[in-house]
Every structure is written in structure tokens, then in C-alpha cells.
Amino acid sequence: MTYARILGTGSFLPARVVTNADLASTVDTSDEWVVSRTGIRERRIAGPGETTCDLAERAARQALDASGCLASEIDLVIVATTTPDRVFPGTACLLQERLGIHGPAAFDVQAVCTGFVYALTIAEKFIRAGGTKRALVVGAETMSRIVDWNDRSTCVLFGDGAGAVVVGASNEPGILSSHLHADGAYKELLTVSTGVSERGPATGRITMRGNEVFRMAVTTLDALVGETLAANNMKQTDIRWLVPHQANIRIIAATAKRLGMAMDQVIVTVDRHGNTSAASIPLAFDSGVRDGRIQRGDVVLMEAFGGGLTWGSVLLRY
Ligand code: COA
Numbered sequence: 001m002t003y004a005r006i007l008g009t010g011s012f013l014p015a016r017v018v019t020n021a022d023l024a025s026t027v028d029t030s031d032e033w034v035v036s037r038t039g040i041r042e043r044r045i046a047g048p049g050e051t052t053c054d055l056a057e058r059a060a061r062q063a064l065d066a067s068g069c070l071a072s073e074i075d076l077v078i079v080a081t082t083t084p085d086r087v088f089p090g091t092a093c094l095l096q097e098r099l100g101i102h103g104p105a106a107f108d109v110q111a112v113c114t115g116f117v118y119a120l121t122i123a124e125k126f127i128r129a130g131g132t133k134r135a136l137v138v139g140a141e142t143m144s145r146i147v148d149w150n151d152r153s154t155c156v157l158f159g160d161g162a163g164a165v166v167v168g169a170s171n172e173p174g175i176l177s178s179h180l181h182a183d184g185a186y187k188e189l190l191t192v193s194t195g196v197s198e199r200g201p202a203t204g205r206i207t208m209r210g211n212e213v214f215r216m217a218v219t220t221l222d223a224l225v226g227e228t229l230a231a232n233n234m235k236q237t238d239i240r241w242l243v244p245h246q247a248n249i250r251i252i253a254a255t256a257k258r259l260g261m262a263m264d265q266v267i268v269t270v271d272r273h274g275n276t277s278a279a280s281i282p283l284a285f286d287s288g289v290r291d292g293r294i295q296r297g298d299v300v301l302m303e304a305f306g307g308g309l310t311w312g313s314v315l316l317r318y
Pocket of ligand 1: 029034038152209247307
């Protein structure tokens, strides 16, 4: 039996830090409001001309180093992003060229904040089906480019960054199960309403019905965690680490509580990164691996929800 295992991780954040106090100088908000409602203290914002592919490349190179794989050994590249450099070619193709990879399949996945969970699941299916031996899976975003910086209810939430993993074929189980969902009936809750086919090549901005998204997130994640445990015949106590999508500390805490997990079993980066959409889980995962909390053999639950609505989980043994 062939399994898919994470061989190495990497991440990258743009240099510029924007604090809540910085935002309070341009919109009517305060550090106290943002921290108490979301847990976010600061976020990173890409510099002028710094693109999603720039961030993805730095994260990917680090993941390749950590995995001990050469770029030439990668036979599948998937980039999860909502903020591609161009309409086409896909950011995965741009990244492939930067890394000197020529020939193997490369494509983007658009599932907003659940994008990395979708991409990792797709890579796992390719590997388990045979043929693909080493996949590079990246979540990378420049959300700052689609944020409405005059809308205080959304501009305080998002940030830029990238995270990456190299996934390889293995005899030992790595990814144990994945569970993907979507329901387009909720498309208006969280959206960028202007797109190329609806209105031409103008770029829209994020709009959100925050309260409804919050409620949907807590409900869907609650069910998702139950579904994931049941599929693996596991108990809550079998999970060592929760690596959640980093949107809001209150949503993260609700999921941890559902799992009976203390917050010191949860990798939290939302305070420093904000919501980096598809980049948030691989950024958080890399941070837990690099600071030594997540060890080889640990059982890790990744879960996410986002625009679509989409939601999904990956349970893995690192
Ligand atoms: N600073 C100060 N006040 C703000 C504000 C800000 N940044 N943003 C909104 N407000 C105001 C609102 O205008 C509203 O004022 P009003 O009562 O005078 O109309 C008040 O705060 C309460 O707004 P509300 O939207 O009810 O706040 P909330 O407690 O629901 O918190 C969110 C708002 C966005 C933090 C919360 O709904 C949330 O986190 N939702 C989920 C968002 C998310 O995770 N999205 C990403 C999904 S991947």
C-alpha cells in the first residue's frame, strides 16, 4: 500500500508588519476591538511588486530543503491561492519555472481559505493512485490586494504569506484521511463579487457577512471534527495537535473545546499573521514543526473553512 507523507515544510512572510494601531490611523477601529473580537494583533503585508509567486517561491525552497528533495525530483506542483499573480498562467506554472521544474503537471486550486486542505488532498490522491512520487503543495496569498482598506469590518482580518510542504510516497501512513465539503448556496456570505467573466478584468474587493460566517464556521467545523474522528475510529485524545485555519481565535477555541483539547495543543499564529487564507494552515504547520512542538509520529488535525462556502479537514501522522 502506498501512502502520502509530509517530508518537509517551509514558509515565508513579507517583511512589512502592520499592527492594529497602524490600521486605527486609517479606519475607525482600535487594537482593543480587533484583539477582543479576533485575536489578531498584527499581520504582514506584501511590498509593492511583491507577488503571491514571490512568497510561494521562498516557502517552496525552504520546504524542498527541509525534505531533502531536489526540485528536479518533484513530479507535481499544486498552488492553492485566491490571489494568483495573473489570470493565467496559473501561479503553479510560474512557480515551477522559478524552481527550474520542467514538464510535470502544475495547477492552481481555488477553494479560498480551505484551498490548502483541498490541494493537500489532491496531492495525496495522485500519490496513492501511483505515478506521482513527490508533490510540492503550496498555499500562498496576497490578500492585501483584494481587501477593501476602507472597510473596517474586513480590512483588520487579512494578511499575506505563504506556506509549503513536500509530500512523498511512503510505505508508512502519513495522511490518514481527508474530508472536503462545499455549498455554493452560501456564496454571498464571503465573496469578491467582481470577476473577469461577470464584469471584465477589474479586480473586486472582499465583502463579508461576518456574523453569519462566524456561525457557519463554528457549526460546520463542529460536524467536520466529528466526521473525521468517526472515519478513523479515533477518540479526541488520539489527536496530539490541532492546526486550524487561522481566521479568528474564538472560532479556533470553539473547535479545540469540541475536541477537549487545551489551547497548548493548538498551533496559533492568527495573532501575528491574521487570516492569510490558503496560506494559513501551512504557515502554522511549519511554525509548529520548526519550533519543535510537532514531532515525527504525532497525529495532527488540520481543518479549514472559507469562501464558497468550503470546508475540509486532513488528519495525518507527521
Ligand atoms: N473596529 C471597530 N468596530 C467594528 C469593526 C472594527 N474593525 N468592525 C466592525 N465593527 C463594528 C460594527 O460596525 C458594529 O457596529 P454597530 O453595532 O454600531 O453596527 C459592531 O462592531 C459589531 O459588529 P459585528 O459584525 O456584530 O461584530 P462581531 O462581534 O460579529 O465581530 C467579526 C465581527 C468580523 C470579527 C466576526 O463576525 C467574525 O470574526 N466573523 C468571522 C469572520 C471570518 O472568520 N472570516 C473569514 C472566514 S475564512
